[in-house]
Amino acid sequence: MKKFRALLVSKTETGQRAEFVDWTEDQLMPGNVTIRVSHSSMNYKDGLAVTGKGPIIRQFPxxxxxxIAGKVISSSDARYKAGDDVVLGGWGVGEGHHGGFAQVARVKGDWLVPLPKGFKPEDAMAVGVAGFTSMLCVMALEEQGVKPEQGDILVTGSAGGVGSVAIMLLAKLGYKVAASTRRMNEADFLRGLGATSIVDAAEFNTPVKPLAKARWAGAVDSVGSVTLANILSQIVPEGSVAACGLAQGMDLPTSVAPFILRGVRLIGINSVTTPFPKRLATWERLARDLDMAKLHTLTTTVGLSDVPRVAEDIVAGKTRGRVVVDINK
Known part of the structure; x- marks a missing residue:
């Protein structure tokens, strides 16, 4: 059986080890669709998984x-046939099921969507789970009635994958965006994405008040913990926060005050198991509302061999925007 290249993470006595291996299809996990992978991407979660600096991987090796983006090699799912271009993000792939850092993947057809119209595989991976999550956050704010004329929208982790795409989407839709970052030297980059103001992330890493001065009509937060708690205390009455990440931690040291005294709404965003109809609708919105030319300017492409190095950088906060992985480089 023909071999293919993969990045495999194994458990060791002192932690874990990531190494490149030659594998065959019979070593892959069960699934009804086999894909020739052309591209993947690097997300914060991938960085944690590869470096072992977070408990992301649930099964070793x-x-x-x-x-994942690529072409179907074979399928017993009637919805897909050999040669179809497909995209996958979420569903525990790369955590409990073999993922996209390999030239071949085998997955369940239920996890896939056809490559969205107007996207190349590398474009879809420039969006990736991060951009998909950003769109879900923006849609959640819209669903809660947050409108551009109501005030500024705060975006945390703004130089990262989720934050950078969220700024682009919100700006194009007419919102004024305040970009929160701990890397103030990225101010020009963030304004280029569409941010109208820059806020030092340190402002949200202070002791939490039950209620603080109302500043934001809404927020997209990928940080969690004390940052999210402070943001909730600063949302205007009837405002909303879309929460999608926990880079700072899983805890939330807040009180009920923002919710019962200002009617603040906290909306949790689950991009992992988003139902198929909503996935399609979200990709349609991305095709309509995302400036692909601008996305390309904040996208870096690396080869599969670069993944371990980039994983260290992304966890250390040294990357910005989106990182696409060309699996065959």
Whole structure:
């Protein structure tokens, strides 16, 4: 059986080890669609998985990579046939099921969507789970009635994958965006994405008041913990926060005050198991509302061999925007 290249993470006595291996299809996990992977992407979760600096991988050994784009090799799912271009993000791939950092993947057809119209595989991976999550956050704010004329929208982790795409989407839709970052030297980059103001993330890493001065009509938060708690205390009456990440931690040291005294709404965003109809609708919105030319300017492409190095950088906060992985480089 023909071999293919993969990045495999194994458990060791002192932690875990990531190494490149030659594998065959019979070593892959069960699934009804086999894909020739052309591209993947690097997300914060991928960085944690590859470096072992977060408990992301649930089964060892495992091929990480939560994003997949490629062509179907074979399928017993009637919805897909050999040669179809497909995209996958989420569903525990790269965490408990072999993921996209390999030249071949086998997955369940239920996890796939056809490559969205107007996207190349590398474009879809420039969006990836991060951009998909950003769109879900923006849609959640819209569903809660947050309108551009109501005030500024705060975006945390703004130089990262979710934050950078969220700024682009919100700006194009007419919102004024305040970009929160701990890297103030990225101010020009963030304004180029569409941010109208820059806020030092340190402002949200202070002791939490039950209620603080109302500043934001809404927020997209990928940080969690004390940052999210402070943001909730600063949302205007009837405002909303879309929460999608926990880079700072899973805790939330807040009180009920923002919710019962200002009617603040906290909306949790689950991009992992989003139902198929909503996935399609979200990709349609991305095709309509995302400036692909601008996305390309904040996208870096690396080869599969670069993944371990980039994983260290992304966890250390040294990357910005989106990182696409060309699996065959």
């Amino acid at each position: 495992l091929i990480p990579g939560i994003d």
